[in-house]
Amino acid sequence: xxxxxxxxxxxxxxxxxxxxxxxxxxxxxxxxxxxxxxxxxxxxxxxxxxxxxxxxxxxxxxxxxxxxxxxxxxxxxxxxxxxxxxxxxxxxxxxxxxxxxxxxxxxxxxxxxxxxxxxxxxxxxxxxxxxxxxxxxxxxxxxxxxxxxxxxxxxxxxxxxxxxxxxxxxxxxxxxxxxxxxxxxxx
Amino acid sequence: xxxxxxxxxxxxxxxxxxxxxxxxxxxxxxxxxxxxxxxxxxxxxxxxxxxxxxxxxxxxxxxxxxxxxxxxxxxxxxxxxxxxxxxxxxxxxxxxxxxxxxxxxxxxxxxxxxxxxxxxxxxxxxxxxxxxxxxxxxxxxxxxxxxxxxxxxxxxxxxxxxxxxxxxxxxxxxxxxxxxxxxxxxxxxxxxxxxxxxxxxxxxxxxxxxxxxxxxxxxxxxxxxxxxxxxxxxxxxxxxxxxxxxxxxxxxxxxxxxxxxxxxxxxxxxxxxxxxxxxxxxxxxxxxxxxxxxxxxxxxxxxxxxxxxxxxxxxxxxxxxxxxxxxxxxxxxxxxxxxxxxxxxxxxxxxxxxxxxxxxxxxxxxxxxxxxxxxxxxxxxxxxxxxxxxxxxxxxxx
Numbered sequence: 001x002x003x004x005x006x007x008x009x010x011x012x013x014x015x016x017x018x019x020x021x022x023x024x025x026x027x028x029x030x031x032x033x034x035x036x037x038x039x040x041x042x043x044x045x046x047x048x049x050x051x052x053x054x055x056x057x058x059x060x061x062x063x064x065x066x067x068x069x070x071x072x073x074x075x076x077x078x079x080x081x082x083x084x085x086x087x088x089x090x091x092x093x094x095x096x097x098x099x100x101x102x103x104x105x106x107x108x109x110x111x112x113x114x115x116x117x118x119x120x121x122x123x124x125x126x127x128x129x130x131x132x133x134x135x136x137x138x139x140x141x142x143x144x145x146x147x148x149x150x151x152x153x154x155x156x157x158x159x160x161x162x163x164x165x166x167x168x169x170x171x172x173x174x175x176x177x178x179x180x181x182x183x184x185x186x187x
Numbered sequence: 188x189x190x191x192x193x194x195x196x197x198x199x200x201x202x203x204x205x206x207x208x209x210x211x212x213x214x215x216x217x218x219x220x221x222x223x224x225x226x227x228x229x230x231x232x233x234x235x236x237x238x239x240x241x242x243x244x245x246x247x248x249x250x251x252x253x254x255x256x257x258x259x260x261x262x263x264x265x266x267x268x269x270x271x272x273x274x275x276x277x278x279x280x281x282x283x284x285x286x287x288x289x290x291x292x293x294x295x296x297x298x299x300x301x302x303x304x305x306x307x308x309x310x311x312x313x314x315x316x317x318x319x320x321x322x323x324x325x326x327x328x329x330x331x332x333x334x335x336x337x338x339x340x341x342x343x344x345x346x347x348x349x350x351x352x353x354x355x356x357x358x359x360x361x362x363x364x365x366x367x368x369x370x371x372x373x374x375x376x377x378x379x380x381x382x383x384x385x386x387x388x389x390x391x392x393x394x395x396x397x398x399x400x401x402x403x404x405x406x407x408x409x410x411x412x413x414x415x416x417x418x419x420x421x422x423x424x425x426x427x428x429x430x431x432x433x434x435x436x437x438x439x440x441x442x443x444x445x446x447x448x449x450x451x452x453x454x455x456x457x458x459x460x461x462x463x464x465x466x467x468x469x470x471x472x473x474x475x476x477x478x479x480x481x482x483x484x485x486x487x488x489x490x491x492x493x494x495x496x497x498x499x500x501x502x503x504x505x506x507x508x509x510x511x512x513x514x515x516x517x518x519x520x521x522x523x524x525x526x527x528x529x530x531x532x533x534x535x536x537x538x539x540x541x542x543x544x545x546x547x548x549x550x551x552x553x554x555x556x557x558x559x560x561x562x563x564x565x566x567x568x569x570x571x572x573x574x575x576x577x578x579x580x581x582x583x584x585x
Contacts, residue, residue, distance in 0.1 A: 022518075023518040024518070048434065049552075050521070056543075063260050065537070065541075079532065081547070088453065090521070111434075112433045112556070113434035113552055116551065116552075116555040137248075138248060148256050155256060155257075
């Protein structure tokens with residue numbers, strides 16, 4: 001089954017009409033209040049829990065490339081990836097969480113593997129997973145303040161001194177011309 | 188000691204009360220972060236009643252390097268150097284899904300020769316990774332001999348990887364669009380490209396012979412060993428449904444009887460051109476996890492043998508722009524790494540670095556099953572179970 005057919009079929013199963021399959025990645029958007037229900041519906045067909053994480057969509061960012069479009073709505077996008085081991089298909093489920101009250105129901109009851117992934121997302125983005133059995137930090141020291149993967153969280157060492165690898169950005173006169181390697185970029 | 192001190196001491200002794208009743212309250216046992224069985228800096232906090240584990244909480248994060256945040260201030264070519272440090276036992280294999288994801292977003296077709304070289308080196312990384320596992324689990328159970336056997340042959344494989352890439356652990360050999368054209372530094376002319384080293388095909392074939400030989404030795408030496416069987420058979424059983432819900436992947440999942448191998452289902456490298464079997468176990472215990480990996484080494488050596496015989500001529504790199512900018516888009520690409528599913532979710536906003544890079548690592552999910560798995564097990568079995576899961580803390584913490 002092609003990614004577009006898969007996305008359409010999964011969207012139908014969970015009652016969503018918002019899906020995409022760009023770059024071969026089937027992605028289905030789900031309303032936040034249907035998040036757990038949708039996973040429960042899919043858990044028989046897609047028993048393999050691959051991962052869960054989030055994206056901070058922000059118009060102004062301290063690090064990284066700012067989004068191209070001006071009119072993006074600031075929000076957290078929570079993603080989970082499920083798979084079927086019989087067909088080898090995998091689908092990414094997505095939901096939007098508001099930044100004012102970043103909370104979402106926990107999947108830990110449906111998929112045991114969501115437990116650690118939600119702890120990580122909670123620590124990195126400050127999202128509250130309601131109903132999680134043990135929503136404590138997983139990576140950072142207890143005394144750490146802030147949520148590092150938020151776009152507003154500055155990488156302190158980069159504030160003091162920009163990453164030296166960013167200096168080679170001047171495009172060559174023949175930028176369109178082909179080249180096999182960019183030695184300065186090689187890291 | 189002065190006389191006054193002595194008097195104080197004797198007074199304290201007289202106050203000590205001796206309990207005649209043997210009480211065994213639950214005790215908290217702390218393993219690690221520095222403990223040989225934890226393969227790095229993993230800490231396990233267990234509540235034990237005698238030898239039985241009643242509750243266990245793994246504590247991770249001692250190796251956390253913040254790669255997902257770092258990736259947001261790096262360009263795509265620079266991230267290659269980061270990702271092969273995630274799971275350092277199979278560094279080369281970490282680069283592949285990231286490269287494939289970036290190339291698919293940029294719509295670059297990688298030349299077939301480069302794909303074959305990637306595939307050969309990935310399978311060599313798998314052999315090297317599994318040989319470390321095959322030697323370390325018996326070592327933790329008290330057998331030191333297999334270590335010497337397996338690591339000797341691993342050295343041959345690492346030499347081959349080093350011969351091609353220049354690095355044993357962190358090859359940093361992939362480039363967007365293919366592989367690095369010059370294996371050795373110092374090529375001053377742009378058109379001079381150094382390919383695979385001389386004699387690579389013959390040396391690879393002979394190394395694969397040695398690898399298969401040591402696997403046959405291991406079958407007798409370890410799998411047929413009475414003590415090894417008693418320590419591992421029926422210990423640490425992960426049923427298939429639990430494994431799937433926890434996201435356990437790779438050989439750990441296949442040992443539970445699930446024939447799920449991304450080399451067969453996905454098309455990130457031309458695995459469909461080769462003939463190999465997906466190895467599965469039936470019980471999902473420590474013994475099966477060992478046996479599955481042992482057979483996987485043999486299968487990987489078969490793939491390498493076929494690939495070096497058929498390696499096509501051609502370019503090592505596709506034409507790529509000098510400044511790498513990835514068009515706006517999102518993609519998830521996963522690959523069958525030696526330890527399980529490794530994947531990268533790239534969100535690009537059209538810049539020189541990703542807007543967000545989610546790194547899905549196998550060891551993270553494989554370890555998350557520990558709390559559930561170790562409940563009710565004996566402390567000595569904990570060592571066998573930990574050893575059988577084959578994790579690297581860099582792969583857990585990223």
